[in-house]
Amino acid sequence: MEFLDKFPDLGRTTLRDIKKSIDFAFREFSNKYGEAIEGFFDPLLYFMVWFEKLLTNAPWPLMILIFAALAWLGARSLPIVIGTIVSFVAIGVFGMWEDTMATVAIISVATFVCIGLGIPLGILMSRSNRLQAIVTPVLDVMQTIPSFVYLIPVVMLLGIGKVPGLIAVCIYAVPPIVRLTNLGIRLVDKEVLEAADAFGSSYRQKLLDVQIPLALPNIFAGVNQTIMMALAMVVIASMIGVKGLGVPVLRAVSNQYLALGLMNGLAIVALAVIFDRVSQQYGKRLQKHRQGGHGV
Amino acid sequence: MVSDIKVSIKNLYKIFGPNGKDMVQKVEDGASKSSLQAEHGHVLGLNNVNIDIPARRIQVIMGLSGSGKSTLIRHLNRLIEPTSGEILVDGEDVLAMSDAELRDFRRNKMSMVFQKFALLPHRTVIDNVGYGLQIKGTDKAEMNERSQKWIDRVGLSGFEDNYPAQLSGGMQQRVGLARALATDAEILLMDEAFSALDPLIRNDMQDILLDLQEELHKTIIFITHDLDEALNIGDNIVILRDGAVIQQGSPQEIVLNPADDYVRDFIKDINRARVLDVSSVMDAGSTDSGLDLAHDVILELAMPEMIKADVTQANVTRDGAVIGVVTLAAMIGGITRPVTKDEDQVTYR
Structure with missing residues (x-):
């Protein structure tokens, strides 16, 4: 009963040939176009380098002031502002200022890239059921495939550095904003859309006056999720040469430095909490008009 | 009462389903709503x-709900595309x-006015009122000025900067x-516009609408499932059932001559004395009782007049000229509730 004992697989030679030919084809592709693709991303790289330098070279009191101001603008909550200041001071005191600034830089850029790609894609998805049927499984794969797996082709193509790191972060972080933009627009009240049609809205007017504003709470939940997931990728991104808080964590793992790992890990947590609270509060403020009550 | 036709609906069919067009012939050959659904899986919307x-x-x-009235009104501005037929507005x-x-x-x-209001929740009252103007591309200053005028006209002055969620349903x-x-559209579509409001507010809104209409003379197409509302505001009434027109006419005609048991059942519980006027129950001739009643006085007001004058007959006048005679007996006959044949067996879906 050999047939039942061992799965009748393709056989070692065939399998090796298949893998070899795929590897070979991709390597060929990489050799041929790698440089061109890298060149395409050059402006992005320059921008990222410039932005990181801007954050790390700026005087620290100024940066803390800017963070506090942003927290105030977003959340309008004194406790959150104070928490922000305390966190950044503590990060500085424990010697993690530069790494933290580098992390903030890549998270910011990743978030903007994700918003820039994710919201338009989500809008397109909400318009077409067919596109939704195609994109949804792709997003599922992007969220579940182990990140190391897609690091391989990215590194083969672009080497190690900031741009491949950014791409890795975005692959992981973009799905929620796409999903929630799509969902938010699809959930917009049918009667309000009917009203927009009945008054003669063009498609553009309907999108800008009705669909996006009414979907905004969901879109904003997507932005919040995207930021959180980008932060979760900081350590993995540091494996392919992204500077920031991930680098010391990685070093701590390989050398069993408990304190170093803990400190940098907590710094990531602090960033996550600040980003989360500020963006959530901002999202809530966007919906102020939804509060009922007839009190005038 | 002769006036020009603003909107003309001709041979309009709407059949929901993948092969609606093929089903029109079957409906023309007499297929009913239920047989169409059972045998062909298509839903007859308008017949x-x-x-x-x-x-x-x-x-x-x-x-009633499911009779196709909301479907019909959405055909007029083509929120729903018909399966076949014609809709002419000013001949176009x-x-x-x-x-x-x-x-x-x-x-x-x-x-159009919607049953569940369909306001933009993220905009203030004044920006909601200006929504149609904004779509037209009216500039902001004019938009606000005109919106303000209408806000004042519907009695919402002082609420310009409130959000819809802060207002009651009526507001x-x-x-x-x-x-x-x-x-400034000439035609106003109102889809069960007052149905979501409680009865007192609904009456208020009907009065507001009638007040406005006295001044504006719009062509208003008003959908409702509430007969009292229909009789109160309608100059003409069309009754739909299963997507087909059962009867059309003035409120008086419908109350006096219901086309079938369906309509009869509809009008069974209404206050007939408030709908019928003396001209609808008058006979030819005249009387010397000394009491004159204008032709459009409703029976509810006319009967106490006769009791007060202690007469049983009165002249009906139009523009001062006697056009007929009305008796107390005819009035009582007019407000007597009609008997539905086989009352228990009438079912509607």
């Missing part, structure tokens, strides 16, 4: 609807319009009404 809607009057379209075929023409038509000619629908009026 050969023909209505001429006069200009500057309130045309009520009424029926709405169904032949291109997308751009249709947008233009919706922006300028026909506006929200006033915003909806002001929004529809602000575009």
